[in-house]
Amino acid sequence: MPSPEQWTRPEPGAGPAATAAEPTPEQVIAGLRATTEGGAELTQLLTPEGERVSSAMFDPYVADIDAEALRGLYRDMVLVRRADREANAMQRQGQLGIWVPLLGQEAAQVGSGRALKPRDMAFPSYREHGVAYTRGVDFRELLGIFRCTDHGGWDFQQHRFHPYTIVIGNQVLNAAGYAMGQKFDGKVGGADADETAEATICYFGDGATSQGDVHEGFVWAAVYDAPLVFFCQNNQWAISEPTERQSRLPLYQRARGYGFPGIRVDGNDVLGCLAVTRWALEECRHGNGPVLIEAFTYRMDAHTTTDDPTRYRLSDELEVWKHKDPIERVRVHLARTGSADQEFFDEVQAEADRFAAELRDYCFNMPEPPPERVFANVYAEPSPVLEAQREEYLSYLAGFGAGEH
Amino acid sequence: MAAPVKSTVDTPTSSVQNLTIGKALNLGLRRAMEADDKVIVMGEDVGKLGGVFRITDGLQKDFGEHRVLDTPLAESGIIGTAVGLAVRGYRPVCEIQFEGFIFPGFDQISSQVAKLHYRTQGKVKVPIVIRVPFGGGIGAVEHHSESPESLFSHIAGLKVVSCSNPVDAYWMIQQAISADDPVLFFEPKRLYHSGALKAPVETAATPDPLFASRVLRRGDAATLVAYGPSVKVCLDAATAAEEEGRSLEVIDLRTLSPLDLEPVFESVRRTGRLITVSEASAESSLTSEIAARVQQECFYSLEAPVLRVTGFDTPYPPSKLEEHFLPDLDRVLHAVDRALDW
Ligand SMILES: Cc1ncc(C[n+]2csc(CCOP(=O)(O)OP(=O)(O)O)c2C)c(N)n1
Numbered sequence: 001m002p003s004p005e006q007w008t009r010p011e012p013g014a015g016p017a018a019t020a021a022e023p024t025p026e027q028v029i030a031g032l033r034a035t036t037e038g039g040a041e042l043t044q045l046l047t048p049e050g051e052r053v054s055s056a057m058f059d060p061y062v063a064d065i066d067a068e069a070l071r072g073l074y075r076d077m078v079l080v081r082r083a084d085r086e087a088n089a090m091q092r093q094g095q096l097g098i099w100v101p102l103l104g105q106e107a108a109q110v111g112s113g114r115a116l117k118p119r120d121m122a123f124p125s126y127r128e129h130g131v132a133y134t135r136g137v138d139f140r141e142l143l144g145i146f147r148c149t150d151h152g153g154w155d156f157q158q159h160r161f162h163p164y165t166i167v168i169g170n171q172v173l174n175a176a177g178y179a180m181g182q183k184f185d186g187k188v189g190g191a192d193a194d195e196t197a198e199a200t201i202c203y204f205g206d207g208a209t210s211q212g213d214v215h216e217g218f219v220w221a222a223v224y225d226a227p228l229v230f231f232c233q234n235n236q237w238a239i240s241e242p243t244e245r246q247s248r249l250p251l252y253q254r255a256r257g258y259g260f261p262g263i264r265v266d267g268n269d270v271l272g273c274l275a276v277t278r279w280a281l282e283e284c285r286h287g288n289g290p291v292l293i294e295a296f297t298y299r300m301d302a303h304t305t306t307d308d309p310t311r312y313r314l315s316d317e318l319e320v321w322k323h324k325d326p327i328e329r330v331r332v333h334l335a336r337t338g339s340a341d342q343e344f345f346d347e348v349q350a351e352a353d354r355f356a357a358e359l360r361d362y363c364f365n366m367p368e369p370p371p372e373r374v375f376a377n378v379y380a381e382p383s384p385v386l387e388a389q390r391e392e393y394l395s396y397l398a399g400f401g402a403g404e405h
Numbered sequence: 406m407a408a409p410v411k412s413t414v415d416t417p418t419s420s421v422q423n424l425t426i427g428k429a430l431n432l433g434l435r436r437a438m439e440a441d442d443k444v445i446v447m448g449e450d451v452g453k454l455g456g457v458f459r460i461t462d463g464l465q466k467d468f469g470e471h472r473v474l475d476t477p478l479a480e481s482g483i484i485g486t487a488v489g490l491a492v493r494g495y496r497p498v499c500e501i502q503f504e505g506f507i508f509p510g511f512d513q514i515s516s517q518v519a520k521l522h523y524r525t526q527g528k529v530k531v532p533i534v535i536r537v538p539f540g541g542g543i544g545a546v547e548h549h550s551e552s553p554e555s556l557f558s559h560i561a562g563l564k565v566v567s568c569s570n571p572v573d574a575y576w577m578i579q580q581a582i583s584a585d586d587p588v589l590f591f592e593p594k595r596l597y598h599s600g601a602l603k604a605p606v607e608t609a610a611t612p613d614p615l616f617a618s619r620v621l622r623r624g625d626a627a628t629l630v631a632y633g634p635s636v637k638v639c640l641d642a643a644t645a646a647e648e649e650g651r652s653l654e655v656i657d658l659r660t661l662s663p664l665d666l667e668p669v670f671e672s673v674r675r676t677g678r679l680i681t682v683s684e685a686s687a688e689s690s691l692t693s694e695i696a697a698r699v700q701q702e703c704f705y706s707l708e709a710p711v712l713r714v715t716g717f718d719t720p721y722p723p724s725k726l727e728e729h730f731l732p733d734l735d736r737v738l739h740a741v742d743r744a745l746d747w
Pocket residue numbers: 127166167168169204205206207208209235237238239299303449478480502506509
């Protein structure tokens with residue numbers, strides 16, 4: 001296992017931390033610090049220009065990613081983005097109450113999601129539609145949350161994908177507990193760890209790192225050596241607040257204080273995210289967890305469809321990040337290396353359009369939930385008080401049907 | 406409140422401005438910050454963005470980043486540091502983005518905000534205001550539509566109020582800020598920008614006291630008691646009932662802790678019937694408290710049991726179902742029928 005020191009360069013007091021304490025007024029006003037590069041510590045396997053850079057440490061973790069596998073990752077990202085844009089449009093058309101766009105975070109989500117084995121567990125926050133997709137959750141099953149017909153209806157056990165969590169930070173402790181359970185059940189380490197061991201991954205944002213729950217999650221996972229990968233998508237913004245409102249220190253460096261490794265990966269590099277997450281999961285499965293990954297990425301759209309980012313950030317910033325688009329760099333790489341031709345790209349686009357059309361069709365035909373759903377599943381065991389309330393309300397409703405009013 | 410006074414010109418120079426609840430709160434905050442430079446606003450996204458509901462719009466621009474703090478994302482942090490700032494002589498006004506996110510701060514509220522004055526035998530004051538947009542009806546996802554006010558009115562040491570109209574919004578926020586006790590200030594979020602509720606706010610007037618309920622409409626058939634967003638529901642119900650020849654009295658509680666129930670007792674002694682309306686679940690709630698106190702004080706005047714029209718004893722449902730959960734005009738009138746037919 002690499003020592004924590006190896007993952008927490010530069011030393012506290014040196015480098016970014018010292019300057020982060022004192023941004024110039026201009027920097028603060030412009031919010032432009034959010035556009036800075038991830039720094040020397042950024043792990044990257046595929047540059048924004050589509051160049052493959054080698055890494056002695058991480059190449060072995062993607063040795064199996066041949067041209068076909070890379071085309072698969074490209075396809076995943078295109079599909080996820082297309083579905084995201086469709087959902088965003090459907091919100092504009094009044095079909096969804098709200099949408100939480102993932103635009104720009106496709107590589108972080110697909111790369112990390114594809115690193116998981118079916119037996120691993122994932123705890124999302126609320127923006128992880130790309131991770132949901134990699135867990136085999138039908139994109140259509142996400143829509144109920146945003147059409148406000150349910151709070152999430154997929155098979156959480158089967159997909160090993162926990163319900164979305166909206167209260168910032170809550171899921172980090174829940175994930176720590178789940179990972180503790182994996183450990184208590186003897187699913188960590190052992191001779192055949194590669195075949196049987198389990199790990200958990202937990203998603204949260206840069207803003208979430210300020211919550212007490214996240215701190216406690218770090219402490220718990222560390223104290224119990226839990227097989228937990230903390231996957232922080234630093235998309236530079238927590239609604240209107242840039243990441244420096246949450247931390248002086250690059251976020252991945254926080255891990256050091258808790259005694260486990262932290263690493264920053266280019267969150268727009270799907271190969272980098274895949275490699276680093278596979279590595280981190282493997283560390284966890286072998287008993288060296290937890291691990292913190294900071295995926296350095298960018299929220300290219302609004303926080304949600306109700307947000308107006310023009311009030312707090314400059315469009316220049318978005319323009320800079322467009323040059324680091326997670327999908328474009330893979331396309332360029334595939335094309336340049338002769339790993340894919342135009343026909344492939346056209347096919348993927350057509351498939352994505354069909355995917356979106358199905359989503360739209362499904363959304364427009366979603367049934368309304370019946371009123372008795374209000375009272376359903378409040379408790380695992382029947383509650384006479386609630387039964388009575390339910391009966392009283394349903395008979396009151398039936399009165400309208402009988403034309404009382 | 407029921408009948409709008411003469412229309413006025415909506416200019417900044419006039420002492421009368423036609424405002425929504427949201428704009429009235431904004432202006433009230435501005436006045437409080439002008440009046441006392443120890444008043445500071447703190448919360449998530451309250452600065453540059455002006456808050457997700459824009460209630461603090463423009464305040465950071467005009468008062469600076471040291472008076473309007475875009476804090477890190479942590480409610481325990483917001484409230485806990487506000488306590489320290491208060492000890493240091495500031496008067497922090499904390500914004501909780503949505504009521505469903507107040508719970509990471511619950512420990513600080515219950516353990517420190519509510520008890521410091523008592524624990525220190527009055528030596529330490531905690532003049533904090535915690536603004537909480539609450540209630541449903543906005544078609545939101547989970548945790549954005551709840552009504553947790555009873556959890557706070559249950560805690561000794563806290564004062565809890567809720568406004569239902571622009572005039573109160575303007576005055577009550579200023580009065581809460583100048584109060585020496587901690588005040589939980591519940592704001593009816595779905596009415597923030599309601600044009601229909603726009604009202605002339607006379608900024609040179611003398612306001613009613615903060616901790617007093619108010620009779621909004623006189624009637625003799627039954628009494629409706631509500632606060633926050635449910636006040637409008639009751640006023641609409643009273644208007645509808647009037648068309649059927651029934652006159653309902655409507656009381657806006659305004660203060661939830663301490664409760665000011667004298668006007669309610671007085672009313673129930675005349676009408677003999679009481680219906681309390683709230684979006685919060687009924688069990689162990691403010692509506693339970695009111696029912697208990699009224700039956701104690703008005704036992705011989707009651708012609709029917711106190712009835713409650715509330716959210717059900719369930720979590721807030723997915724919002725496609727919220728029309729069923731929220732008390733509406735029909736459910737209120739149904740309760741009135743029951744009370745009158747008892
Ligand atoms: C406890 C809590 N407080 C406030 C909110 C309101 N809120 C929703 S998202 C958000 C910003 C989150 O930022 P970050 O953690 O960076 O995640 P991102 O949305 O950027 O993915 C806030 C303040 C919330 N959901 N939960």
